[in-house]
Amino acid sequence: MQKGKMFIISGPSGVGKSTVLHELFKNREDLYFSISATTREPREGEEDGVHYHFISVQRFQELIDAEALLEYAEYVGNFYGTPKKYVDRAMNDGKDVILDIEVQGALQVKTKRPDTVRIFIAPPSWEELERRLTSRGTDSPEKVQKRLLRAKSELQTADVYDYFVINDSVENAVRELSAIMLAEHCKPADRMKILSE
């Protein structure tokens, strides 16, 4: 069986990444969505092993010491990381793995696993991103501007990414994501193994 590949999917707040990923995962038994470990408390409705692996700070430290995390970062006083264990198991089962992580995490993973494919989901335009952030109604105008600035600065580090998917429509974005994942399985490294048999 062919081993699965690892795909990092990043994108600025408001770009519609969760909707795109939700659509991508429909009827795709061959995909595995990586669940992060975190030291923060579960929120209402969040389940251990479904939304996150909820662990203690001590346990998180143990995972770091054992080099059992592909990447980790602190965010507002809590730690978040990607456990290697589940990712490797899925890949060995022939499943492609999706990591929903940000630019810093993408850099860490790329160092450890150079064959990881990194995809950035971008808005069709900055005006459209501003419109989407505003229409959510959850952020103040100032917060919206801060998110926009952050998104633009993220794009400055965009040479970390191998592909850019523009989320002009969910359907198009999913079509492009699926195409990228299939195309990556046609790369010589994968295929020569089959052909030299």
Add this chain to the structure above:
Amino acid sequence: MQKGKMFIISGPSGVGKSTVLHELFKNREDLYFSISATTREPREGEEDGVHYHFISVQRFQELIDAEALLEYAEYVGNFYGTPKKYVDRAMNDGKDVILDIEVQGALQVKTKRPDTVRIFIAPPSWEELERRLTSRGTDSPEKVQKRLLRAKSELQTADVYDYFVINDSVENAVRELSAIMLAEHCKPADRMKILSE
């Protein structure tokens, strides 16, 4: 408008490349199939500008001198080459261009146009390629063995190629080809132009 990209599609005799390309081109107004120039005489039913651009040896030499060919080669006493003119026009019109050429031509094009994407259509196995060559009934067993040897030697130069499409079924091969072409349009070089506007 986004400029089209150039794709080289190669594959050994008997792999089913023409069938795959025929299917790929169905309902695809956004694709352009490059027509070669040749110094050989038209065969019965062949039309100038459809199957080939039929030109004189003198004219072919003029095209070489004017650097108007992307690649050219001699085959059994006749010359075959890819005129730049039509390819560039199609790409400027935003169309993706398919060049159906062999390994040597692929090397020449890559030197002149490093951003060309090269795809090799491979058989699912050597046994299957032998079966397909034999079942065509056009070649003697010796000729079939020669074609097989040539196919295997072509695969030795396969690091010239960016992707391998395995033609286990026409449907799968077309799906992979289409995915590769779409994925290539998601590369940073193309997308950053849009996003920096």
